[in-house]
Structures are given as structure tokens and as C-alpha cells.
Amino acid sequence: MIDAHIHADCRPYEDFEKMAVAGIESAVTLAHDPLRMSNSAVVLDHFHRILNNDRERAAANGIELFVALGVHPRSICPDVDLVLAELPILLEDERVVALGEVGLETVRDEEEAIFKDQLQLADELSMKVVVHTPRRNKREVTERTLSIIAENIDPTRVQLDHVDTSIIDLALEFGGLMGLTVQPLKVSPLEAVELLEEYGCEGFVLDSDMSSSPSDPLSVPKTVHQMKLAGLGNEEMEMVSHRNAAVFYGI
Numbered sequence: 579m580i581d582a583h584i585h586a587d588c589r590p591y592e593d594f595e596k597m598a599v600a601g602i603e604s605a606v607t608l609a610h611d612p613l614r615m616s617n618s619a620v621v622l623d624h625f626h627r628i629l630n631n632d633r634e635r636a637a638a639n640g641i642e643l644f645v646a647l648g649v650h651p652r653s654i655c656p657d658v659d660l661v662l663a664e665l666p667i668l669l670e671d672e673r674v675v676a677l678g679e680v681g682l683e684t685v686r687d688e689e690e691a692i693f694k695d696q697l698q699l700a701d702e703l704s705m706k707v708v709v710h711t712p713r714r715n716k717r718e719v720t721e722r723t724l725s726i727i728a729e730n731i732d733p734t735r736v737q738l739d740h741v742d743t744s745i746i747d748l749a750l751e752f753g754g755l756m757g758l759t760v761q762p763l764k765v766s767p768l769e770a771v772e773l774l775e776e777y778g779c780e781g782f783v784l785d786s787d788m789s790s791s792p793s794d795p796l797s798v799p800k801t802v803h804q805m806k807l808a809g810l811g812n813e814e815m816e817m818v819s820h821r822n823a824a825v826f827y828g829i
């Protein structure tokens with residue numbers, strides 16, 4: 579299994595063992611806002627940790643981590659230009675499979691400009707992008723997010739994440755990959771199964787978004803287990819817990 583969206587830097591060493599025991603083989607760990615991102619050095623050190631220390635901690639437990647780097651809307655520091663200047667070089671690293679997570683949070687002008695810059699960069703570099711959708715004003719912000727995506731990049735190169743019932747119609751229409759984040763306070767394993775039964779498994783990936791918020795490192799295997807109990811087939815379980823992410827990220 580692949581967990582398509584985690585924040586390994588916020589998790590203890592032992593979580594990786596739990597994941598491996600439950601059948602997870604790899605995961606995509608993404609840049610986010612674990613600290614007060616007060617300047618570019620903090621953001622770049624965060625990237626460095628994801629690329630090095632976290633991959634080592636996970637590998638010691640048999641989990642291969644792939645990396646996504648980018649400026650999260652809650653990580654915009656006063657000298658963000660220095661991060662954006664460094665980003666194209668960092669994205670060339672073979673451990674990096676996508677730009678992310680990026681997107682909008684409160685839809686400030688600065689957030690929009692940085693989001694657009696990064697989508698254009700991904701487009702130039704033919705990279706995949708992971709786009710966050712926020713908890714607050716989710717539908718309104720997602721509508722704006724999707725219109726910026728449509729103007730700046732081929733949607734089939736985008737994973738729109740934290741999709742739930744409130745935005746499922748918008749997500750289906752957008753045409754890219756859809757991340758179903760199974761996490762306490764977001765979507766439960768049972769709710770995820772209901773969504774997959776209703777809309778089919780094509781175009782969906784499962785992820786835990788495990789971070790410092792309430793999270794479950796076993797979200798993906800637990801959801802697969804619930805799919806099995808609900809009578810969904812092996813093909814469908816394999817698609818959302820492995821194949822769709824493997825094909826999208828080339829991993």
C-alpha cells in the first residue's frame with residue numbers, strides 16, 4: 579500500500595513500524611507548516627529534514643518515502659522569494675516526485691500569487707503537484723483554487739487533496755487525481771468507503787495526512803479493511819491504496 583499524503587516530520591519513529599506491519603510499503607511526505615515559518619532559512623531547513631532525516635527514519639522501518647516540496651499557504655515567510663528561487667533546484671532531486679503541498683488557505687493576494695508561480699513552475703518542469711484544500715470556507719476556497727489550476731496547469735498533473743462530500747462534485751469535474759484524506763475531524767474510513775461506493779475508485783487515492791493534528795498512521799489499511807467488509811473487490815482496493823498513486827507519481 580501507498581499512503582499518498584503524510585507529514586513524516588511530525589510523527590514518531592514508531593509510527594513507521596506500525597505502518598510497515600499493516601502493509602504500507604511507501605508514502606509521499608510533503609512540505610507544510612510545522613513551525614513558525616519566520617524566514618526562508620526555516621523553510622529550507624524543513625525541506626532538508628524531509629529529504630534526509632525523515633527518509634532515513636522511515637527506511638529504517640522498511641518504509642520508502644517519496645518527497646514533495648513547495649511553499650504551503652501557511653508557510654509564506656517575509657523572504658519567501660529566496661525559497662522560490664531555490665525551489666527549481668531542489669525539485670530536480672530524484673527523491674522529489676511532486677511540488678507540494680501548495681494551494682490557498684485564506685485567499686490573500688500573496689497566497690494566490692505564490693500559488694500561481696508554483697503551478698507555472700511545475701508546468702515548466704512537467705512535474706506533478708499536490709494541492710491542499712482548507713477546512714475553513716472549504717467550498718468557496720476550492721472553487722477559487724480550481725479556477726487558478728485551470729488557468730495555469732494541466733489538471734491531470736494535479737492531486738487535489740482533502741476531498742470530502744462538500745466538494746466532491748467540484749473535484750469530479752476538475753479531472754485530476756482526488757485525494758481522500760482519512761483522518762479524525764475530516765473523513766472516517768466508513769465515510770471514505772461510502773464515497774468510493776458511490777463514485778467508483780477511479781481517480782481516487784487514499785491518504786492519512788498524518789501530522790501534528792489528530793491523525794491515524796493506519797488510515798489507509800483501515801479503509802482498505804472497511805472496503806473489504808463492505809464487499810468491494812480486490813481490484814478496487816488495489817486501485818485506491820496503491821496503483822493510482824503509483825502511476826501518478828511514477829513510483
Ligand SMILES: [Zn+2]
Pocket residue numbers: 583584585608610679787
Ligand atoms: Zn497535508
